[in-house]
Ligand code: HEC
């Protein structure tokens with residue numbers, strides 16, 4: 001995959017060299033354009049506005065304790081600052097909450113890439129999974145139908161009366177508004193250290209083999225040997241959530257497993273070669289999204305870079321491209337400064353966050369039995 005990635009890259013560079021009639025050089029600006037900025041998709045404003053209210057509405061979880069924003073918090077680029085996520089009351093999560101910045105532009109979703117269709121399906125998964133929001137869709141529909149604000153907003157969004165299908169259209173529309181902007185990298189405002197880090201990143205450190213394109217990800221899964229987070233096995237609540245998930249996903253021998261198998265759940269190859277593979281995350285907005293990796297085992301970007309410098313972790317399935325890099329301390333710091341230059345504005349303004357908390361209590365519709373909506 002490394003060869004096809006860099007092959008594509010060289011072809012691209014050749015092509016632009018041919019176009020410009022210049023010699024084959026790698027001017028920093030051309031390369032920066034290959035990686036960014038992120039192009040915003042078109043959005044239906046009325047639907048996105050509805051999706052925004054739904055995203056912050058706790059009534060969308062079974063016992064009205066959690067909204068999407070409980071875990072995906074705007075002040076942390078839609079993550080939660082925890083190694084392993086919270087979960088529906090009575091359970092605890094077993095993975096790190098990923099950023100939702102640019103999620104609308106991904107090719108697949110979740111750390112194991114288990115959903116490859118669309119955000120409509122991803123939204124359903126988050127709503128109905130018993131350890132996430134544990135929502136019964138029929139109940140959700142009844143709740144939102146009784147809120148006059150929703151009745152009006154659904155109508156305005158062209159979605160008719162409040163419905164499950166409408167929720168699963170409106171939330172993804174809001175997610176489409178969460179697009180990176182204002183990163184020094186995109187504004188051509190990188191410091192000399194960031195520029196040096198970028199050169200290492202796409203040069204001798206080999207990072208761009210997997211972290212490429214405007215989102216700095218190939219949307220594929222790889223094994224880089226990230227160590228397990230022991231909390232997953234020592235905390236009975238987390239372990240229980242994992243066991244339920246693994247059993248549902250058909251993981252062999254899941255009662256004795258002491259590791260998160262990652263993308264193995266997709267194809268279940270008998271030789272277990274997909275065990276420990278996880279999807280390449282985006283490298284945008286990392287300043288706000290610590291701790292890192294699918295299980296939050298690294299607290300800082302410097303820890304991540306020195307992990308790569310050692311050649312990644314210890315795993316029989318590890319991608320052969322991970323090897324000791326021999327970077328100096330200063331070079332590792334330059335890569336960190338470069339990674340930080342990929343963080344832009346926090347989307348925590350009224351454009352993205354409701355002005356006031358969405359009330360969970362509201363005036364019931366009078367004579368609702370007779371009222372059609
Ligand atoms: C209890 C915490 C929690 C809540 C509540 C929650 N999420 Fe998540 N979300 C997560 C975690 C953890 C993952 C990653 C799970 C995994 O990889 O197995 C995730 C993954 C996602 C992803 C995939 C992102 C990617 O890049 O792969 C999207 C999109 C998403 N959530 C949207 C939502 C929406 C929309 C809601 C509300 C309907 C919501 N989430 C509610 C914790 C939460």
Ligand code: HEC
Pocket residue numbers: 111201205206207208209210211221222223224226278279280281282283286289291292293294295301304305308309319321322335339
């Ligand atoms: C073989 C493909 C590959 C290469 C090469 C690679 N990465 Fe990664 N990177 C990944 C995968 C896969 C993950 C997620 C692993 C996980 O969650 O367990 C990851 C995770 C990360 C993270 C954590 C992001 C987050 O939000 O948790 C950072 C930062 C990162 N890589 C930076 C780099 C840098 C810097 C380099 C070069 C020194 C590099 N990567 C080389 C595949 C790769």
